[in-house]
Amino acid sequence: MRSLELRSVAVSIMLLMTFLLAWHLAVTGGSSGQKMDPEYAKLMGITATQGKSAMPSPVDVGLTLWGHIKDPFYVRGTNDVGLGLQLGYSILRVAAGYLLAMAVALPLGFLIGMSPLMSRALDPFIQVLKPISPLAWMPLALYTIKDSGLSAIFVIFICSIWPMLINTAFGVANVRKEWINVARTLEVGTLRKAFTVILPAAAPTIVTGMRISIGIAWLVIVAAEMLVGGTGVGYFVWNEWNNLSITNVITAILVIGFVGMLLDQILARLGHLVTYPE
Amino acid sequence: MSIFNNPFSGSKLFRKSGGCSCGKHSSQTEHELAAAKEANAVASAGEEQQLRRVVEAGLMRALFPNDASRRAFIQAVGASTAAAALSEIFPILTATEALAAGGAPEKKDLKVGFIPITCATPIIMAHPMGFYAKQGLNVEVVKTAGWAVVRDKTLNKEYDAAHMLSPMPLAISLGLGSTAVPFTVPAIENINGQAITLAMKHKDKRDPKQWKGFKFAIPFDYSMHNYLLRYYLAEHGLDPDVDVQLRSVPPPEMVANLRADNIDGFLAPDNICQRAIFDGVGFNHILSKEIWDGHPCCAFAASKEFVTAAPNSYGALLRAIIEAAAFASKAENRKQIAEAIAPANYLNAPVTVLEQVLTGTYADGLGSVKKDPDRVTFDPFPWESFAVWMLTQMKRWGQLKGDVDYKGIAREVFLQTDAVRLMKEAGLTPPEASTKTFSVMGKTFDPAKASEYLDSFAIKRG
Structure with missing residues (x-):
């Protein structure tokens, strides 16, 4: 077991090294550029004059990343704040939309799971609303909510509600019949049954739904912020795209991936806490 | 005219012309002396009076862009009636108060x-x-x-x-x-300050007639870029809705799309056009001022x-x-x-890109340096005639x-x-005239004849 772990780490590092090396070789090649009038060359960018690839090398990205890590919380005006602050804005938005979705999805999921009638009645709505791309809601949200910040939160809410709702309903509906029957024999009240029997039994499924939701919410926030702009890591990507700074875009991609992984790990830990041996 | 001239004087011209403009004086010099006297009187009458005159003059000019009809109106009803009628429909006093420099902003x-x-x-x-x-x-x-x-x-x-x-x-x-x-x-x-930029691969297709099937990006449907590009294409015999494809793309995304070969070119705002050249992705076909200088x-x-x-x-x-x-x-x-x-x-x-745009000394993407101080x-x-054209x-x-x-x-x-x-x-100094005619690709536009202008185009919808 121990040696398998070590070996897998070694393979991971090797893969990473190979990738970085290939990347480095791929971007350092290129011609020395054609002859140009120096007057004209002064007005042109290095991609045009030196034939340099617009793609940065891994070293460039590493340096930029280090620059952001060194000074993550600077504020140089409304439209230029540090990457750390941008991440903070994004995480706050995700948290707000996600908690709202939880507040709606968990009770509603319980209701659907426990009542076959509601389950059938709500099913068509869920089936129609679930596959809608969350960003398609954005124009409608901007028009009705009349606030871009709240609209972004609404989009997070609407995209993270479905996995939680469906998993909760599924988990609640599939609690083992024997346990429900035991509760019934003991004449446990509905509310008590819900909290002491069904909730612990369905918890692993519910947490799995929550884990899927947080992943989707983090995917969507970047796109939503690119659309409404202002603050957040999505805005950062857009702003650097604007400047065609691929280096900063790649840096942002790495950071987004890292934060997404952290969020996922938190929910995975929560999942471990609620699992039980049968 | 001086801003302190009495706009309710039926005999005063807003625009100066040769000879005594009102006919009351034997020479223009004498006329100006009298006008200066009146202006001095108003000027010394205090700031509020001056501001009121400014508001009134602007208002009269807006209501009667034509000097002849303004004078006819005032001579017909009398200056005081005209002033009273105006304050009925427009609160001159309020506007004057709002203008007075002392008025603190309601919202800072x-x-x-x-x-x-x-x-x-x-x-x-x-x-x-x-x-x-x-x-x-x-x-x-x-x-x-x-x-x-x-x-x-x-x-x-x-x-x-x-x-x-x-x-x-x-x-x-x-x-x-x-x-x-x-x-x-x-x-x-x-x-000005816009340009048609084409992808480098179209270096040899400088005649718009060769552009059939091109995909162009414009910033927005309701933009001068859309209207200018459509105008330019139509003047060269291409129907912009049939022969080419126009797509709304936010300006910052245009260069990336041009590089990715998603579009063949764009009529876009600067610094986007110059940025495409800076990165060696496109070249400058024409500046928008070559379509309509002063748009x-x-x-x-x-x-x-x-x-x-x-x-x-x-x-x-x-x-x-x-x-x-x-x-x-x-x-x-x-x-x-x-x-x-x-x-x-x-x-x-x-900064290099912005300097090229703002100073008008720029690389054209084809290897030469161009100079045009009026680029933007x-x-x-x-x-108002701009709005009528749009x-x-x-x-x-x-x-x-x-x-x-x-x-x-x-x-x-x-x-x-x-x-x-x-x-x-x-x-x-604001412009003296109250209306402006201009020409777009050699065709003069008279805002008074908008419908006739519209009818004169061969390629149009509806």
Whole structure:
């Protein structure tokens, strides 16, 4: 077991090294550029004059990343704040939309799971609303909510509600019949049954739904912020795209991936806490 | 004319012409002496009286752009009746009070949205260069991702005013592409400053007739870019709705799309065009000034509600924009401006690119350096005839249906009168004429004959 772990780490590092090396070789090649009038060359960018690839090398990205890590919380005006602050804005938005979705999805999921009638009645709505791309809601949200910040939160809410709702309903509906029957024999009240029997039994499924939701919410926030702009890591990507700074875009991609992984790990830990041996 | 001339004098001309213009005096010199005397009298009568004259003059000029009809009106009803009638429909006193420099802004903390392109130069530079602060305002300039978002955020009142494409306030007022909300253009920002950029692979296809099947990007449906590109293509015999594809793409995404070969070219705002050249992705086909020299592009826009609810803030904001535009219109200031607006907080673009755009000494992408000091310039004056032209093009391409009251809509939205007044306050000279004719690709446009102009095009919708 121990040696398998070590070996897998070694393979991971090797893969990473190979990738970085290939990347480095791929971007350092290129011609020395054609002859140009120096007057004209002064007005042109290095991609045009030196034939340099617009793609940065891994070293460039590493340096930029280090620059952001060194000074993550600077504020140089409304439209230029540090990457750390941008991440903070994004995480706050995700948290707000996600908690709202939880507040709606968990009770509603319980209701659907426990009542076959509601389950059938709500099913068509869920089936129609679930596959809608969350960003398609954005124009409608901007028009009705009349606030871009709240609209972004609404989009997070609407995209993270479905996995939680469906998993909760599924988990609640599939609690083992024997346990429900035991509760019934003991004449446990509905509310008590819900909290002491069904909730612990369905918890692993519910947490799995929550884990899927947080992943989707983090995917969507970047796109939503690119659309409404202002603050957040999505805005950062857009702003650097604007400047065609691929280096900063790649840096942002790495950071987004890292934060997404952290969020996922938190929910995975929560999942471990609620699992039980049968 | 002097701004202190009595606009209710039936015998006075607004424009000077040879000889004594009113006929009361034996010579023009004598006439001017008398006029100067009156102006002095008003000037010494105190600031309020002066301001009142400024408001009245602007108002009369707006109501009667034609001197002959203004005089006829005043001679027919008498000056005092005319003044009384005017104050019935327009609160001259309130407007005068609002104008008086003492009026403190109702709201000091304002948010102004912008799209990161050089068209927004006056709005942006007014922040780092202190034009807003000079007017006692604390303005936050907020970078925005696209035109639809700017529109929605301004309609939502998240922004008090915003940088818009000049046809957008017309479209918003008319309810095209959004709910109808009365909007105003108190100032234009830039003149010229756009270009048609093509991908490098089309280096040899310089004749638009070879462009069949091309995919072009424009910033927005309601943009001068859309109308100019359509006009240019149609003049070369291509139907822009049939022979080519036009796509709305936010300016910042255009270069990336051109590089990715998604589009063949674009008529876009600078710095985007120059950026494509800078990165070796495209070349300059023509500057937009070669289609219409002196065309307006972007506008400073505010809702009518903001104008009436916070007239002092609005006045102060507009004074800042007009002064910034005047500063930017001087060639010697351009390098300094390029440096001020380049940082990530504003345009987030290389200084070299901005300098090439603003100074007009630029690389054309084909290996030579071109010089054209008028590549972009800044002139805040919102000519009503600009709006009339845009409306004719909206009608031409089917965005606007049915009968159009060109003059009426133009007057509602483009606040020429306010600009005259505020330019004078800022110590600038507003244009003397009240209407402007211009020519687009050699074809003269007369705002008085908008329908005839529209009928004269072979390629149009509806």
